[in-house]
Amino acid sequence: xxxxxxxxxxxxxxxxxxxxxxxxxxxxxxxxxxxxxxxxxxxxxxxxxxxxxxxxxxxxxxxxxxxxxxxxxxxxxxxxxxxxxxxxxxxxxxxxxxxxxxxxxxxxxxxxxxxxxxxxxxxxxxxxxxxxxxxxxxxxxxxxxxxxxxxxxxxxxxxxxxxxxxxxxxxxxxxxxxxxxxxxxxxxxxxxxxxxxxxxxxxxxxxxxxxxxxxxxxxxxxxxxxxxxxxxxxxxxxxxxxxxxxxxxxxxxxxxxxxxxxxxxxxxxxxxxxxxxxxxxxxxxxxxxxxxxxxxxxxxxxxxxxxxxxxxxxxxxxxxxxxxxxxxxxxxxxxxxxxxxxxxxxxxxxxxxxxxxxxxxxxxxxxxxxxxxxxxxxxxxxxxxxx
Numbered sequence: 001x002x003x004x005x006x007x008x009x010x011x012x013x014x015x016x017x018x019x020x021x022x023x024x025x026x027x028x029x030x031x032x033x034x035x036x037x038x039x040x041x042x043x044x045x046x047x048x049x050x051x052x053x054x055x056x057x058x059x060x061x062x063x064x065x066x067x068x069x070x071x072x073x074x075x076x077x078x079x080x081x082x083x084x085x086x087x088x089x090x091x092x093x094x095x096x097x098x099x100x101x102x103x104x105x106x107x108x109x110x111x112x113x114x115x116x117x118x119x120x121x122x123x124x125x126x127x128x129x130x131x132x133x134x135x136x137x138x139x140x141x142x143x144x145x146x147x148x149x150x151x152x153x154x155x156x157x158x159x160x161x162x163x164x165x166x167x168x169x170x171x172x173x174x175x176x177x178x179x180x181x182x183x184x185x186x187x188x189x190x191x192x193x194x195x196x197x198x199x200x201x202x203x204x205x206x207x208x209x210x211x212x213x214x215x216x217x218x219x220x221x222x223x224x225x226x227x228x229x230x231x232x233x234x235x236x237x238x239x240x241x242x243x244x245x246x247x248x249x250x251x252x253x254x255x256x257x258x259x260x261x262x263x264x265x266x267x268x269x270x271x272x273x274x275x276x277x278x279x280x281x282x283x284x285x286x287x288x289x290x291x292x293x294x295x296x297x298x299x300x301x302x303x304x305x306x307x308x309x310x311x312x313x314x315x316x317x318x319x320x321x322x323x324x325x326x327x328x329x330x331x332x333x334x335x336x337x338x339x340x341x342x343x344x345x346x347x348x349x350x351x352x353x354x355x356x357x358x359x360x361x362x363x364x365x366x367x368x369x370x371x372x373x374x375x376x377x378x379x380x381x382x383x384x385x386x387x
Contacts, residue, residue: 049215053222056189057250060226061242064185094179097172101128104173108135111339111366115332115373123329126184126231129176134194134224136173141198151199158195161188185230190223197223205273206288213261213277218250221257225249232333233326238381240324248321252333255314256340262307263343266294266355276307294355304352308344315341323381330377338369 105128106113112131116124140149140157160170165188169175180186197219207213229249234242261268261275268275269291281287284303315337322333339361346359361369 049211049218053215053218053250054247056193056226057246058243059189060187060229061246063187064230064242093172094175097176097179098125098128100172101125101132101176104128104132104135111370112332112336114370115335118331118377119328122183123231123233123326125176126180127228127332129173129180130186130224130227130231132173133177133191134227137194137198138220141201149202151202154195154198154202158192161191161195165191180231186227190226193219194223207275207277209279210277213275214254216275217254217257217261221260222250222253225251225253229325232329234324235326235381238324240321240381245321245324248318248324251314251321252318252337255311255318256336258307258311258314259340259343262304262311262347263354263359265291267358269294269355280306291355296351296353296355301352304347304354308347311344312341322376323379327377327380331374334373334376335370338373339366342369 102113102125105116109131116127119127137157140146140154160174163170164174164178165181167178167182169178181188197216200216200219204216207216226246226249229246234240234245238245265276274281274288274291276291281290281303284306285299286303290297290300318337322330322337325333342361342365343359346361347354350357350359
């Protein structure tokens, strides 16, 4: 990733101090179960993954309904930041932090970055900051330095996350997110859960059933939806429940991750990983050896049709919530959904050969999708029902 090194992410001391009135326990202790301790999602393994994740959805929705006394924090930036250069005033320093996040987003998520240009400047910058933190977290276990990352390193990364939520960022990327979480109803739990997903990736390469896979997909992708809703904002005229909008955002994250998994079957197999439910493979008369062989058979086609159908159901669920978002936020979300959904079409067009062919959306199709997404974004909430 441009300008970001996994080793640099784990430096032991903060390089930026944001002072005055930290967010601290006052805000986060509202949901102390799963915020400062271990994740609430894994606290009761006897319940299904869907039930446990939905509890998180309810907590996030409750957070945005509560009055926020500490909505704005004063910032006391150090004038000179180690390895970051010297900036003459606080505003310029924060602007540069956000600008760097925008550069990363523009390089690695071009279509989404284009969509963010329709958002208000403040929301746009906040989305960039969240994107960069998620990308850096993913790079820890899936980047060039992944072989050097240990559970202890992830623990330090989680401590660093807590620090930035308390107003003590380590570098300029952290500073942008620290400022974002001070302005929006963004809770720490989805961020902690994403780190838990990285831990799962380090120790687990098989998933016995869809319940296990659902929880993993929540950790690494569903969390992004929960992080983003407070920034995207709801349309003032929306009559939908906050919980339903969060649930749709969760569904989009799950759909995207399931699509990633189906697209990358061959690539993951070459790394010794199988992210498909083992029990469903067995029911289809398949096993890991069939995946490692990489042959497209009728059994495989039939199995893939079922997997694609399930991913599309999650996309359908996600669509229900997009119209409820604020007008300026709808276009990038629609664009993301439409482009990812077309990856499933591409898998089908490749005759379900996701062993040797990587499904992708052509540049021409992307360009054609953007105005369609824009048109859909212009349609506001449906006030005929509250779902």
